[in-house]
Amino acid sequence: MKYFVVFLFICGLATSYAQLEEVVKKAQKIAGDCKEEVGATDADVEAMFKHEPAGNDKAKCLNACVLKNFGFLDADNKLVKDVGVDFLKSISGGDADYEKLGTEILDACKDTPAGGNNCETSEALRTCLIEKSQEKGFKLPF
Numbered sequence: 675m676k677y678f679v680v681f682l683f684i685c686g687l688a689t690s691y692a693q694l695e696e697v698v699k700k701a702q703k704i705a706g707d708c709k710e711e712v713g714a715t716d717a718d719v720e721a722m723f724k725h726e727p728a729g730n731d732k733a734k735c736l737n738a739c740v741l742k743n744f745g746f747l748d749a750d751n752k753l754v755k756d757v758g759v760d761f762l763k764s765i766s767g768g769d770a771d772y773e774k775l776g777t778e779i780l781d782a783c784k785d786t787p788a789g790g791n792n793c794e795t796s797e798a799l800r801t802c803l804i805e806k807s808q809e810k811g812f813k814l815p816f
Contacts, residue, residue, distance in 0.1 A: 694765050694815055701740070701816045708739035723816055725804045728797050738796035751795040753784045765815050772812075779806040 705719050718733035728734040741747045745757040762776040783802035787795070807814050 693767070697761075697765055698816050701744075704740050704743045705736070708736050708743065712736050712739055725814060727801065731793060734793040734797040737800050738792045741796050741800070742792070747792070747796060747799070751792040753780065753786065753799055755780050755784050775810055775812050779803060779810060779812055782806045 701723075705722065708714070709716070709719050712732050712735040714732045714736040718729070718736050721727075721729060721733060722737060722740070728737055738747070738751075744761070746754055746761075748754050758780045759773075759777055762773045762780075766772045766776075780803075783799060783806060786799045786802050804814070806812075
């Protein structure tokens with residue numbers, strides 16, 4: 675019986691890793707498409723994946739495009755918490771602590787002011803998510 679439990683645990687980790695790898699590939703594709711759409715550079719994409727602040731307006735718009743394509747922003751440029759929670763569940767591998775901490779971060783950032791300029795709004799939201807993740811020791815998937 676104990677070997678079966680260990681087997682299930684290992685299968686869970688492998689599934690989680692495979693799902694995370696799939697999400698990262700999806701993010702890279704979306705970022706590449708968005709780069710072309712908004713006229714951002716490879717350096718802008720690289721900075722985004724390194725969780726660095728956007729260095730220019732095109733980088734901010736790149737972030738907005740990626741967030742919208744993932745469904746994290748609604749039409750009013752406001753965080754869609756349910757999408758974030760579903761995303762956390764899909765990559766957590768069943769780790770309830772990871773999901774809980776990620777949800778706390780979403781809650782902390784969900785009221786980031788939304789507005790007309792989706793590029794500025796998404797950068798404010800992204801900055802909040804990165805800062806809260808760093809404060810809490812939460813590892814962002816990409």
